Amino acid sequence: MSTETSIPEVSQTERHGYLFGHPIAHSMSPLLHKTVYDNLGLNWAQYPLESRDMSLFLQLIKHPQFYGMRNTSSNHSSKHD
Secondary structure, eight states: OOOOOOOOOOTTSSEEEEEEESSOTTOOHHHHHHHHHHHHTOOEEEEEEEOOOHHHHHHHTTSTTEEEEEEEOOOOOSOOO
């Protein structure tokens, strides 16, 4: 199993942000943001970045078209009280 993080290609958008964390597959945030941006006529995107590598994230946010991030993680437990 690969542990390498896939870095999104951001050159096709005017502004971009990230959904950062692990795991993120459950998140509806990128779809929600895409819907809002499309309806506003913005060429913006929120890219999922499934990673725990904070140094990578700190490098990516230096991009001049970066606008922000959302962090998510799973905090669910299978134990029921």
